[in-house]
Amino acid sequence: MRTLLLHDDPADIRRAADLIQAGQLVAFPTETVYGLGANALDEDAVRSIFAAKGRPADNPLIVHISNIAMLANLAAELPDIALRLAQRFWPGPLTIVLPKHRSVPLVTSGGLQTVGIRMPAHPAARALIQRSGCPIAAPSANRSGKPSPTTAAHVMDDMKGRISAVLDGGICEGGVESTVICLDDAETIHLLRPGLISAEDLRPYAKQVYIDEAVYKQLAPDVKAASPGMKYKHYAPKAKILPVDAPDHAAFSDWVQAHAEKGCWCLLFDSDPEVPGVPSMRYGDDGKTQAHYLFLRFRELDAAGAKTVYVRMPGQTGAGLSVYNRLMRAAGFEVITV
Ligand code: AMP
Numbered sequence: 435m436r437t438l439l440l441h442d443d444p445a446d447i448r449r450a451a452d453l454i455q456a457g458q459l460v461a462f463p464t465e466t467v468y469g470l471g472a473n474a475l476d477e478d479a480v481r482s483i484f485a486a487k488g489r490p491a492d493n494p495l496i497v498h499i500s501n502i503a504m505l506a507n508l509a510a511e512l513p514d515i516a517l518r519l520a521q522r523f524w525p526g527p528l529t530i531v532l533p534k535h536r537s538v539p540l541v542t543s544g545g546l547q548t549v550g551i552r553m554p555a556h557p558a559a560r561a562l563i564q565r566s567g568c569p570i571a572a573p574s575a576n577r578s579g580k581p582s583p584t585t586a587a588h589v590m591d592d593m594k595g596r597i598s599a600v601l602d603g604g605i606c607e608g609g610v611e612s613t614v615i616c617l618d619d620a621e622t623i624h625l626l627r628p629g630l631i632s633a634e635d636l637r638p639y640a641k642q643v644y645i646d647e648a649v650y651k652q653l654a655p656d657v658k659a660a661s662p663g664m665k666y667k668h669y670a671p672k673a674k675i676l677p678v679d680a681p682d683h684a685a686f687s688d689w690v691q692a693h694a695e696k697g698c699w700c701l702l703f704d705s706d707p708e709v710p711g712v713p714s715m716r717y718g719d720d721g722k723t724q725a726h727y728l729f730l731r732f733r734e735l736d737a738a739g740a741k742t743v744y745v746r747m748p749g750q751t752g753a754g755l756s757v758y759n760r761l762m763r764a765a766g767f768e769v770i771t772v
């Protein structure tokens with residue numbers, strides 16, 4: 435299959451929408467990462483998303499909408515708290531898991547009776563949904579297990595020949611996937627996957643925000659994941675990712691120098707000095723910047739031929755929790771504590 439590279443202009447968005455209507459796959463930019471889109475209500479189109487990604491069938495897709503009225507045909511119930519969150523955070527990187535309407539095929543929801551829904555903030559994404567005239571199911575546009583793509587070129591690296599088109603909207607601002615929540619009761623937000631909308635951001639909207647244990651640790655094989663994606667190894671480049679939990683840069687640097695071998699690199703904070711004798715890249719000092727750069731650096735480290743990457747451990751508050759979670763998943767939750 436030839437994969438068209440389309441531009442973020444009205445004529446190409448129209449072409450992309452025609453492809454979606456015809457049951458084809460189109461990757462498109464969002465404010466988080468690139469999504470791999472298909473008509474969420476077309477079972478065959480949705481099946482081809484799973485095939486193109488190599489994604490396990492029980493890993494549900496997020497359904498993207500361009501206006502709140504579209505919820506009526508996707509969610510069977512809309513609790514007050516969900517509506518308040520939607521009004522506050524949409525369009526934006528918040529996915530709300532709700533009981534699914536019967537019109538949503540089980541292939542889309544990974545066999546669950548719930549469906550994750552969000553309204554993206556990227557204008558090209560919303561224009562595409564609107565023009566297509568249907569909700570668009572879209573997981574991240576990477577091959578399953580690989581880092582999510584934040585540029586059209588990264589999508590092409592993974593998906594060229596497997597999908598009909600990539601709509602190039604430049605580099606994604608956010609860099610990590612959306613925050614995913616469900617509502618345990620009228621007053622409890624359950625954070626399933628951290629993103630740029632943080633637990634702290636959500637706190638004013640509920641009596642409590644409960645952070646799922648899968649955010650911090652690998653679930654035991656017999657535990658049922660509240661969010662199926664959290665049980666799979668994820669986001670990993672070819673290089674082995676090793677987070678190093680050190681009290682400061684000096685301790686990190688001493689440890690890395692003592693253990694440096696051929697092909698090893700460091701991923702440092704912007705404010706860190708170099709680690710003598712070890713090549714490095716940087717990913718920012720604060721959670722938001724680190725989120726923007728993490729997957730980009732993973733792909734650049736692979737391109738540089740890195741075999742092992744020692745990573746300075748990010749913070750775990752605010753947007754930092756999303757970076758920590760992606761890094762830990764990429765590392766299979768193995769940490770070096772110095
Ligand atoms: P991706 O689109 O690749 O970023 O993955 C979407 C992730 O959102 C899945 O891997 C799930 O962990 C989560 N998710 C989507 N829909 C649901 C749902 N109905 N229930 C729980 N988690 C969901």
Ligand code: MG
Nearest residue numbers: 573574582611
């Ligand atoms: Mg993904």
